[in-house]
Amino acid sequence: MANPDRLTGLDASFLALEDSGAHMHIGSVAIFEGEAPAYEDFVSHLERRLHLVPRYRQKLAFPPIVEARPVWVDDPHFNPGYHIRHTALPDPAGEAELAALAGRVFAQRLDRSKPLWELWLVDHVAEDRFAIISKTHHCLVDGVSGVDIATVLFDLDADPPAIDQPDRPWVPRPEPSGASLLADAVVERASAPLDALRALESTARGAQGAATRALGALSGVGSVLKAGLGAPPSPFNGPIGPHRCFRWVAADLDRFKGIKNGLGGTVNDVVLAGVTGALRAYMLEHDHPVEGVELKAMVPVSVRAEAERGALGNRVSTMYAPLPVGLSDPLERFEVVRDAMAGLKESGQAVGADVLTKLTGFAPPTVMAQAARLQGRQRFFNLTVTNVPGPQFPLFLMGRELEVIHPQVPLARNTALGIAIMSYNGGLNFGLISDFDSLGDLDVVAAGLDVAIEELADLAGLPSRAPTRRRTVKS
DSSP: OOOTTBOOHHHHHHHHHHHTTOOOEEEEEEEEESOOOOHHHHHHHHHTTGGGOGGGGEEEEOOSSSOOOOEEEEOTTOOHHHHEEEEEOOTTOOHHHHHHHHHHHHTSOOOTTSOSEEEEEEEEETTTEEEEEEEEETTTOOHHHHHHHGGGTOBSSSSOOOOOOOSSOOOOOOOOOHHHHHHHHHHHHHHHHHHHHHHHHHHHOOTTOHHHHHHHHHHHHHHHHHHTSOOOOOTTBSOOOSOEEEEEEEEEHHHHHHHHHHHOSOHHHHHHHHHHHHHHHHHHHTTOOOTTOOEEEEEEEEOOOGGGTTOSSOOEEEEEEEEOTTOOOHHHHHHHHHHHHHHHHHHTHHHHHHHHHHHGGGSOHHHHHHHHHHHHHSOSOSEEEEEEOOOSSOOEETTEEEEEEEEEOOOOTTBOEEEEEEEETTEEEEEEEEETTTOOOHHHHHHHHHHHHHHHHHHTTOOOOOTTTOOBOOO
8 A cells, every 4th residue: 555645756756857957846926905914913824724734734754775755744843934934025016026036936946854835925015915925846736736725825705714723733743763764665665566557557447448448548658758759949948047037927818718719729729829929929039040940838737636626746747739939820820729739639648648647656766867867858848838727706815805826837957938827716827937047038928928819819809908907027
């Protein structure tokens, strides 16, 4: 029986990627209406809810000698004040200053000797607002499940009922000894081949019969491997350094739905076509060749079952989406993206990637570390684009309404740009992060995204947008 507190193979791979120079935390910048709560009140608010997510009080323990994945254990020195930071912005304390602060926060690696999360309470963002910058290591929670974990912070109305408190204060379990960690790891490593076979068998089982599903899974594995066999050279690839830029663009979800209704396809197709237009604009601005170029985006796909929502640990597969930056016609770009994404779904890429993800549970950490180094030398994709659905109703923090939330996706090694999208309460919010040394003028990509969206809206016959909703943050 596998230890439920042991990292999955996928989660452990995020640690290995970090060893190669990438910081594998996900995050967000959330902006709220009204005056910021007092720091002490905010800490107390969170402390009263931490029992809802026990992992937030746990750290990683690494088995000695044996090559085995680490396990989550209670941190006997857990201090909420370390994880909940308090800061203020310099004048004029606007969104540009907030974006600059977020870039510095996202550039810092989380301390592996402590629980792998941080919150930064930021006082006085312009127009009587405040913000919270969050960081959570990818091995702790994925983006889709993280929407559910937000219940730690948020309420459904401004005056919520009190949350039931535990009968007694939290007391950490004793830390396991090195001998105990070693013994448990040896037993689990011995059972790993059988567990891997069971995982493959589970994936292959379905209503249409095990044989049919197995063939589909194997076909999907071939599809995802073929799709990941190379991406063209681009200004968005190269060694990444220690510094980050963060920008955002806020848009209306209804506008994207209107484009989708007018042109066909899905909202995600509209998102990818908009990103394609933004990347083309950046490349033209910097005199990079675009003729005949088709970039490749790594698009994470959640394979978490509905019954697993809110569970910690990652259940994510991958598809590789083409971004035809060589096409000058925005309608043609959209049609290529739309048709390609429909084909990718039929090819079984997500199913195949899920099989490979499950089989990583059999791989020892040394294999995963080598795979991480291989990713640093090979160009499997040009950038990451991830779209996470959020709640379509207002959320509140201590009576203050959440106005907008901009997500952050980590940069993989050799990849200088990542774009995360999250819908919330009628908005569709883009968070753009880049390596400062390789792609410091991220404003060009943000502005290009805004223009590309409007090009598609015009093609779909939508009226010109009102200037009040969308904001592009510029330095």
